[in-house]
Amino acid sequence: MSQAAVKPDTRQFRDALGSFTTGVTIVTTVDAEGRDIGLTANSFNSVSLDPPMVLWSLAKTSLSLAAFVHNPHFAVHILAADQRAISDLFAKRGADKFAGTTLARGEGGVPLLEGCSARFQCRTAFRYEGGDHEIFVGEVMRFDHFDKPPLVFHSGKYGLVVKQAASPAPVPVDEAAAESSFSRDFLGYLLGAAYSQLFKPIRDEFSRRGLSENEYYLLSILGVDEDLPLDEIGTLMSFAGHTLGEELIAGLAGRGLLVRGDGRLSLTDSGRRAMIELFAVAKSAESDAESELDYSESQLLKQLLRRVIRSTSRGLPPLLRKR
Ligand SMILES: Cc1cc2nc3c(=O)[nH]c(=O)nc-3n(C[C@H](O)[C@H](O)[C@H](O)COP(=O)(O)O)c2cc1C
Structure with missing residues (x-):
């Protein structure tokens, strides 16, 4: 059976990808002029435990690309369930994203946000071409785990995690x-x-x-x-x-x-x-x-x-x- 190579219809391809449920992160760094930079990203994933490595990908059209290419340090914040508003803010192109935000500073002076579920401070170990995205693989230098329930993203919408009961609900006897x-x-x-x-x-x-x-x-x-x-x-x-x-x-x-x-x-x-x-x-x-x-x-x-x-x-x- 032969199969024709079909250029996937972008909408349908996106919808199919959206069936993969992810968390939501904000990735931050500092640009060459010392300005704080950050964006919402759900392309985050774990790569390796030893050495500890993670990855995420950034659209080549992003205004933040130059900063992440220039600065070897970045921080990934896994957002908590109550951080939907900040996720929306950091997904706005060119917005004033850090105004009024309480920040700490991490490795390489990168901005660290509060209130998230976990936070990874990384140094870019590898960078790959990935079609219309640039893939960043970071070695994790430090991390924090705050153990808060995470924000979830599925089919283009935010969601919440509901844990399944350890055993299925009992079937009524009668x-x-x-x-x-x-x-x-x-x-x-x-x-x-x-x-x-x-x-x-x-x-x-x-x-x-x-x-x-x-x-x-x-x-x-x-x-x-x-x-x-x-x-x-x-x-x-x-x-x-x-x-x-x-x-x-x-x-x-x-x-x-x-x-x-x-x-x-x-x-x-x-x-x-x-x-x-x-x-x-x-x-x-x-x-x-x-x-x-x-x-x-x-x-x-x-x-x-x-x-x-x-x-x-x-x-x-x-x-x-x-x-
Ligand atoms: C839930 C969610 C996940 C996203 N994931 C990514 C991602 O992984 N990579 C990416 O480049 N953009 C992603 N975006 C889009 C960016 O956050 C958005 O384009 C942002 O405006 C980029 O900011 P900038 O152009 O100021 O850098 C995501 C947006 C949302 C709402």
Whole structure:
């Protein structure tokens, strides 16, 4: 069987390459005039353990090429999951990339960025032609490992790493129960169980302060959106199964926690203070709930829950959908 040599369609070739998932790095150096230079690169890879070597490739069209050819020293920063903004900045051609950045100096005076997951200070050992790119192989002189979850790049988009469970999720023993909407695998059960456990310390705290769930709910709406009209508050309350009645408003106003004026409700200073304290309890309950998740996993969990909320809130008033 013969095969014709086909010049790959650039778009399709790029898409195919994009199915290889990589981390994201920023590679830095200093140019002949002493200016800090850097760019985002995902072509990084390990080459050798002994001697320790890494490689990456740089487009020949890059404004940074002359600096990396001139300076034998460079530093590779493997970006952490929360460094997407700096990745975007260093991917902008000709941008003022180092303004306002905290820097240290490494081998050969190259700029070292903070907050990354790992950092390698290198000396260029070899340089190769690689089509429209120049390949740099660096000998690693020093490295730092900060053990933060990494930023990921796949199919032209950033991603987060989610580790697979050590063993596959257990298959429910009772298949009939698994089919039923009351199984422990049911999303509603999982969300409900997670919510009621997460909410327990918050409930304990507002009960200790003599507040009912209805009262807490009204105060927390006002804590998020100051000075809301009564009809919007009523809609938000009913969405969560609560009712906004005269008695509820009068009770909280009588205790000096909220004021009513011109068809609107807002927190008083002591209402705001109470809510700040309750939000602190809520924040601590949230970090306890996330204690077994790393940064990427908790970001992913929130993103997925937002998607579930979006897909289950179709047809609801816009006020509820945007919350
Ligand atoms: C995730 C990501 C990975 C990239 N990887 C590389 C790479 O490996 N090599 C490269 O030359 N450009 C890469 N780029 C593009 C450069 O960051 C971009 O062209 C930058 O503007 C170059 O800056 P400069 O022209 O100021 O040197 C990447 C961009 C992104 C967003």
